[in-house]
Amino acid sequence: MNIKNLIACHECDLLHRIPRHEGPRCVSRCRRCNAALHRGVENSIDRTLALTLAGVVLFVVANSFPFLAFKLQGQETQTTLITGVIDLYHQGKWEIAILVLLTTIVIPLIQLLIHLYVFLPLKFNRVPWKMATAFRFTQTLQPWSMMEVFLIGIIVAIVKLVGMAQIIPGLALWSFALLIVTLAAAAANMDSQVVWNRVEYQQ
Amino acid sequence: MTDTMRTAVDAGLLSCHSCSLLSREGSGQHAELQCPRCGASLHKRKPNSLARTWALVIAAFICYIPANLLPMTVVTSLGVVQSDTIMSGVIYFLQHGEWPIGLVILLASIVVPLTKLFILIYLLISIQRKSQWRPVERTRLYRITEAIGRWSMTDIYVVTILVALVHLDNLATIEAGVGAIFFGAVVVLTIIAALTFDPREIWDNMESTHD
Numbered sequence: 521m522n523i524k525n526l527i528a529c530h531e532c533d534l535l536h537r538i539p540r541h542e543g544p545r546c547v548s549r550c551r552r553c554n555a556a557l558h559r560g561v562e563n564s565i566d567r568t569l570a571l572t573l574a575g576v577v578l579f580v581v582a583n584s585f586p587f588l589a590f591k592l593q594g595q596e597t598q599t600t601l602i603t604g605v606i607d608l609y610h611q612g613k614w615e616i617a618i619l620v621l622l623t624t625i626v627i628p629l630i631q632l633l634i635h636l637y638v639f640l641p642l643k644f645n646r647v648p649w650k651m652a653t654a655f656r657f658t659q660t661l662q663p664w665s666m667m668e669v670f671l672i673g674i675i676v677a678i679v680k681l682v683g684m685a686q687i688i689p690g691l692a693l694w695s696f697a698l699l700i701v702t703l704a705a706a707a708a709n710m711d712s713q714v715v716w717n718r719v720e721y722q723q
Numbered sequence: 724m725t726d727t728m729r730t731a732v733d734a735g736l737l738s739c740h741s742c743s744l745l746s747r748e749g750s751g752q753h754a755e756l757q758c759p760r761c762g763a764s765l766h767k768r769k770p771n772s773l774a775r776t777w778a779l780v781i782a783a784f785i786c787y788i789p790a791n792l793l794p795m796t797v798v799t800s801l802g803v804v805q806s807d808t809i810m811s812g813v814i815y816f817l818q819h820g821e822w823p824i825g826l827v828i829l830l831a832s833i834v835v836p837l838t839k840l841f842i843l844i845y846l847l848i849s850i851q852r853k854s855q856w857r858p859v860e861r862t863r864l865y866r867i868t869e870a871i872g873r874w875s876m877t878d879i880y881v882v883t884i885l886v887a888l889v890h891l892d893n894l895a896t897i898e899a900g901v902g903a904i905f906f907g908a909v910v911v912l913t914i915i916a917a918l919t920f921d922p923r924e925i926w927d928n929m930e931s932t933h934d
């Protein structure tokens with residue numbers, strides 16, 4: 521049997537024939553351990569590209585406008601998304617500052633830009649230079665992109681402070697929340713096998 | 724279907740971790756093999772997965788002790804300094820009737836990291852003892868540890884936002900404590916531990932009986 525028609529389960533190594541997908545959205549699963557073998561999405565490139573473009577706009581807004589303000593007895597603190605990182609750094613906690621900077625700003629930005637770099641040319645039937653390396657890099661970064669966890673952190677912090685002072689949400693907070701929804705939708709509509717199938721190689 | 728229960732390794736194939744392409748195992752075993760399609764390095768199994776995961780799990784446990792004993796936040800309010808650990812923060816919320824928030828912190832900072840570490844230890848031991856008990860459920864346990872780990876970062880982010888917002892020179896300031904550094908280390912170490920663990924090792928013990 522030609523090995524090009526086979527796929528091995530990532531969680532138990534069992535071989536399967538590469539499943540044929542029909543319909544707008546379907547998942548094929550390993551028949552032994554039930555792990556997802558492949559998620560097929562119709563019009564995956566168009567959908568991912570549209571959501572990624574929306575994500576870039578929201579990312580810029582979320583990082584440029586006031587995020588939260590804190591008002592107590594006439595004193596007000598305005599913050600943007602990166603304020604906490606800078607303050608942590610000034611307090612000598614650079615380890616946490618770097619961790620927060622990477623997981624909530626730098627890595628999501630790199631992922632958005634690489635997805636744009638990959639999906640925009642693919643939309644016009646071109647394969648960008650070093651596409652395989654770039655796309656593999658974003659897959660490696662995936663576990664370290666944690667914006668949705670940051671949103672839970674925001675909610676907890678607001679509830680903690682709301683009894684003590686006045687908290688004023690800014691434009692950036694709303695676009696940050698929308699950005700998380702957009703990124704989740706982009707991830708759900710991305711069919712990485714469509715990208716890999718466009719890579720030319722020699723066995 | 725003649726190859727009903729054949730694995731890639733049985734068939735002399737290597738599955739690419741990144742793009743799922745199958746390659747034939749070359750004769751040169753020592754050379755670093757690369758996936759012809761995406762360039763990722765190819766391995767039968769993740770290299771030294773048991774030893775690496777053990778090392779990371781033990782390191783995470785060691786960091787978890789100072790993470791709980793040292794303060795996460797240091798609040799200075801009108802000259803009075805108050806330090807809060809993870810547990811004292813949880814107790815504060817529960818006592819002030821904010822139990823949903825107390826519960827979130829309890830889950831993210833205590834339940835999730837400990838559950839994840841204990842599941843990984845159980846899986847490591849079960850593989851080393853060549854257990855054949857319930858491989859489907861053990862694989863599912865692994866999937867859970869992979870999915871929940873990131874949510875432990877919640878408390879680190881709460882501290883970051885508090886530090887940014889509460890910045891009123893003479894009234895009140897909040898600083899991150901040393902405990903936060905250790906807690907961040909626990910989260911990072913457990914995420915890497917889940918990445919170095921190879922769930923296919925659970926199934927390798929099942930196959931040895933077929934031969």
